[in-house]
Amino acid sequence: xxxxxxxxxxxxxxxxxxxxxxxxxxxxxxxxxxxxxxxxxxxxxxxxxxxxxxxxxxxxxxxxxxxxxxxxxxxxxxxxxxxxxxxxxxxxxxxxxxxxxxxxxxxxxxxxxxxxxxxxxxxxxxxxxxxxxxxxxxxxxxxxxxxxxxxxxxxxxxxxxxxxxxxxxxxxxxxxxxxxxxxxxxxxxxxxxxxxxxxxxxxxxxxxxxxxxxxxxxxxxxxxxxxxxxxxxxxxxxxxxxxxxxxxxxxxxxxxxxxxxxxxxxxx
Amino acid sequence: xxxxxxxxxxxxxxxxxxxxxxxxxxxxxxxxxxxxxxxxxxxxxxxxxxxxxxxxxxxxxxxxxxxxxxxxxxxxxxxxxxxxxxxxxxxxxxxxxxxxxxxxxxx
Numbered sequence: 001x002x003x004x005x006x007x008x009x010x011x012x013x014x015x016x017x018x019x020x021x022x023x024x025x026x027x028x029x030x031x032x033x034x035x036x037x038x039x040x041x042x043x044x045x046x047x048x049x050x051x052x053x054x055x056x057x058x059x060x061x062x063x064x065x066x067x068x069x070x071x072x073x074x075x076x077x078x079x080x081x082x083x084x085x086x087x088x089x090x091x092x093x094x095x096x097x098x099x100x101x102x103x104x105x106x107x108x109x110x111x112x113x114x115x116x117x118x119x120x121x122x123x124x125x126x127x128x129x130x131x132x133x134x135x136x137x138x139x140x141x142x143x144x145x146x147x148x149x150x151x152x153x154x155x156x157x158x159x160x161x162x163x164x165x166x167x168x169x170x171x172x173x174x175x176x177x178x179x180x181x182x183x184x185x186x187x188x189x190x191x192x193x194x195x196x197x198x199x200x201x202x203x204x205x206x207x208x209x210x211x212x213x214x215x216x217x218x219x220x221x222x223x224x225x226x227x228x229x230x231x232x233x234x235x236x237x238x239x240x241x242x243x244x245x246x247x248x249x250x251x252x253x254x255x256x257x258x259x260x261x262x263x264x265x266x267x268x
Numbered sequence: 269x270x271x272x273x274x275x276x277x278x279x280x281x282x283x284x285x286x287x288x289x290x291x292x293x294x295x296x297x298x299x300x301x302x303x304x305x306x307x308x309x310x311x312x313x314x315x316x317x318x319x320x321x322x323x324x325x326x327x328x329x330x331x332x333x334x335x336x337x338x339x340x341x342x343x344x345x346x347x348x349x350x351x352x353x354x355x356x357x358x359x360x361x362x363x364x365x366x367x368x369x370x371x372x373x374x375x
Binding site: 057058060062063064066067136214217218 | 271272274276290292293294296297337338339341
């Protein structure tokens, strides 16, 4: 009898422990490959921040995505074309496109980010003025294009000439820099999940960019985030669209392979 | 680049039903305490007033203060009494008024 009671108590105790563990544990966004330890920044975010991202109305980045949607059909430049003139409905033609970037640019002999593709279309096909990397229009359009791949797995082709860039990006990622003498990997590999002051470090996965950052109070490009990280270790940041950041983008996006595109994500 | 406010009002509602209205607007909400690169204070420019009217009658009015974050979001509930137009007005410190409206049919 006594044994039985103890057994029941032990069971209860274990049950209680299991229940206690669950709500605190990280929530994974529905992801095909849950066996791998690749985790979206979403799973590190506070529940309130996750709720902002989950509700398309509440997500403030949508104000910019709306700009992108408007610009998609806006005729601009001497050629008298809009994005829609060539590509038709974005929901169809851009589905899955954003998940593949960066791609190889045979002309420039560098990886090509979505922002570069947009400006290439604008200057060559539309004969319009290029947009600045961090302008509202560029953020909006990049977001709008990538949004069409939401939920699809990040899938960067790193074969052929991209392989060298992947290696270059990986080297950048693991190179110590700045006064603090820190590499990307020190935070996002060795200490992912730990606190850095009041913030929780994530794996630094880039599947939600352009991301609305509550700190910025607006969305920002991936290269803005790179600059921010470089600044924080007191290193000299590179320019948006520079070869260094394109290599890094190639590596970081490849690292996020299989994670669903979350653009536009919301992070603290 | 001006961004249009986002508004969500149900198109139809039953009489007496309580409906939710959501609004989201883009605004810097400059607090007035930040300094620019030369050390000068950046003047305050926030949305200080938000109102919502139904057919000209006020249903909600709010005063905002500098601790409200950029791109303010409002969600509130209204009892559907009559069909008509909801008008939303945001007023900022520069006196700029941003307006938007949305129809709702009460059956």
